[in-house]
Amino acid sequence: MPQFTDLLFYALAGLTLLFGFLTVLNPLSRSPVTSAMFLVLTIISMAGLFVLLHAFFLAAVQVLVYAGAVMVVFLFVIMLLDLKEDERRHFNKVAVGLGGLSALAIAGSLVASVVKSVPVSATAGRMAEGDTKALGRLLFESHVLPFEILSVLLLVAMVGAILITKKDLR
Amino acid sequence: MEAINYLSPTAQMILFSALKIGVVFGVVMTAVAYAVLVERKVSAWIQNRVGPNRTAPFFTQYLPVIGPFLVRLGIFQPAADGLKFLLKEDFTPSYVRKVYFWLAPAITVIPALLTVAVIPFGSNLGSEKMVIADLNVGILYTFGIVSLGVYGIVLAGYGSNSKYPFLGSIRSSAQMISYEIAMGMSVIPIFILTESLNLSDIIRYQAEHGWMIIKQPLAFVIFMIAAFAETNRLPFDLPESESELVGGYHTEYSSMKFALFFLGEYANMIASSAMMVTLFLGGWTMPFIDALSLPANSLLLGLIHIGVFFAKMAFFMIVFIWVRWMLPRFRYDQLMDLGWRRFIPMALANIVVTAIVVALFNN
Numbered sequence: 001m002p003q004f005t006d007l008l009f010y011a012l013a014g015l016t017l018l019f020g021f022l023t024v025l026n027p028l029s030r031s032p033v034t035s036a037m038f039l040v041l042t043i044i045s046m047a048g049l050f051v052l053l054h055a056f057f058l059a060a061v062q063v064l065v066y067a068g069a070v071m072v073v074f075l076f077v078i079m080l081l082d083l084k085e086d087e088r089r090h091f092n093k094v095a096v097g098l099g100g101l102s103a104l105a106i107a108g109s110l111v112a113s114v115v116k117s118v119p120v121s122a123t124a125g126r127m128a129e130g131d132t133k134a135l136g137r138l139l140f141e142s143h144v145l146p147f148e149i150l151s152v153l154l155l156v157a158m159v160g161a162i163l164i165t166k167k168d169l170r
Numbered sequence: 171m172e173a174i175n176y177l178s179p180t181a182q183m184i185l186f187s188a189l190k191i192g193v194v195f196g197v198v199m200t201a202v203a204y205a206v207l208v209e210r211k212v213s214a215w216i217q218n219r220v221g222p223n224r225t226a227p228f229f230t231q232y233l234p235v236i237g238p239f240l241v242r243l244g245i246f247q248p249a250a251d252g253l254k255f256l257l258k259e260d261f262t263p264s265y266v267r268k269v270y271f272w273l274a275p276a277i278t279v280i281p282a283l284l285t286v287a288v289i290p291f292g293s294n295l296g297s298e299k300m301v302i303a304d305l306n307v308g309i310l311y312t313f314g315i316v317s318l319g320v321y322g323i324v325l326a327g328y329g330s331n332s333k334y335p336f337l338g339s340i341r342s343s344a345q346m347i348s349y350e351i352a353m354g355m356s357v358i359p360i361f362i363l364t365e366s367l368n369l370s371d372i373i374r375y376q377a378e379h380g381w382m383i384i385k386q387p388l389a390f391v392i393f394m395i396a397a398f399a400e401t402n403r404l405p406f407d408l409p410e411s412e413s414e415l416v417g418g419y420h421t422e423y424s425s426m427k428f429a430l431f432f433l434g435e436y437a438n439m440i441a442s443s444a445m446m447v448t449l450f451l452g453g454w455t456m457p458f459i460d461a462l463s464l465p466a467n468s469l470l471l472g473l474i475h476i477g478v479f480f481a482k483m484a485f486f487m488i489v490f491i492w493v494r495w496m497l498p499r500f501r502y503d504q505l506m507d508l509g510w511r512r513f514i515p516m517a518l519a520n521i522v523v524t525a526i527v528v529a530l531f532n533n
Contacts, residue, residue, distance in 0.1 A: 068317020
């Protein structure tokens with residue numbers, strides 16, 4: 001049923017964009033917690049898009065890692081800090097400029113890659129099926145070096161974060 | 171029944187899925203209601219009391235021996251409790267953040283119910299597989315959904331906008347994230363052995379090679395203790411510890427909203443019991459009996475398989491309840507210490523050892 005999946009795609013894509021917009025600029029509420037919750041919804045609808053691509057593993061991991069762990073920590077920190085002043089909206093001109101510029105850069109590269117990409121027949125894409133085994137093979141056989149470098153990078157970031165918070169270590 | 175054969179495969183799939191969802195939902199809800207009764211009866215038994223034994227609808231007096239017996243067992247108590255929750259005044263304090271206050275109970279219940287979707291609770295009835303969604307990443311789906319369960323509690327604390335619920339929700343978010351890591355790592359050796367993330371495949375592997383609880387006892391222990399922490403049950407019920415935080419995250423709630431938190435907790439217990447049965451106790455299979463370890467070829471056998479699954483699940487439910495009334499609560503730093511400095515290294519070591527053993531013996 002191609003029409004039905006198309007419909008689902010547009011619904012999910014629309015929801016992703018809507019929730020993403022509400023994360024950044026919510027006319028009804030200025031509480032950072034609300035923004036965080038809309039970001040969670042954005043992540044979940046993006047996981048829905050992954051499911052439509054038959055990338056079940058990515059979808060599950062997206063929800064598990066981003067919605068289930070990272071955002072909970074975000075929420076935890078926001079709630080602890082109780083950001084009262086930030087509820088008043090003030091725009092930093094430099095930040096708005098830089099943000100707009102980087103958004104434009106990302107959008108440009110995305111559009112460029114979409115234009116450059118060759119349309120693949122629907123069946124060829126399905127062969128991969130987001131198979132967990134195939135993904136594991138790719139990560140640990142052909143791309144093992146970048147993958148390991150990335151994990152070391154994450155480890156370094158983690159150690160760095162701990163070092164910054166531990167003042168008495170210096 | 172003949173008419174079913176004339177429907178298209180898609181229509182059949184939708185029909186059977188809807189049917190399965192309906193039945194599973196009904197069964198889980200009933201099981202939740204009776205789990206509360208069992209909890210009260212077991213606690214009464216442990217504390218040398220009688221427990222609920224008074225609720226008697228009018229028709230029990232016409233049943234000669236069975237009526238009073240059922241009343242003494244408290245069989246009708248869940249119905250009375252449910253009615254009471256529905257009819258009680260639903261009070262919303264003036265200082266709460268209304269949207270989150272209303273959303274939180276629903277967000278607690280929904281993930282708990284969604285988890286059940288991937289659990290194979292039987293082999294098959296007729297040609298229909300007894301699992302709502304036979305996902306290839308079943309276990310990851312479960313972990314993903316379970317990890318969303320924490321939002322209900324966190325938002326309850328935030329929405330209540332008062333100090334005890336807030337402290338409870340802060341505790342629970344830290345606790346649940348910590349134990350999710352230990353829980354997720356504890357099951358990795360199982361995937362190394364079964365080479366699949368599909369829960370039906372894991373059951374098939376156990377039917378052929380023996381239960382996981384024998385092959386991976388350490389993984390089982392870590393998973394089970396983490397399950398206690400994930401469901402906020404004693405000895406890890408820090409988020410609602412009544413001696414420190416009044417009622418924790420549900421202090422400000424009343425009536426049906428309060429009941430939804432309860433419902434969520436028990437539905438979570440059922441989901442974790444079902445997961446433990448599937449991952450470690452062979453699901454609907456039984457060892458040494460061929461009829462019970464191969465997919466059913468008759469309706470009766472299919473029903474027996476479902477019965478086996480529910481018997482094993484009931485066993486874990488009793489363990490959950492039993493532990494609650496036998497053990498004192500952990501201190502918060504002890505809880506964190508156990509999670510991060512005992513379970514995570516143990517689970518990691520378990521992964522490495524399993525991987526080495528598998529690599530040595532498969533080549």
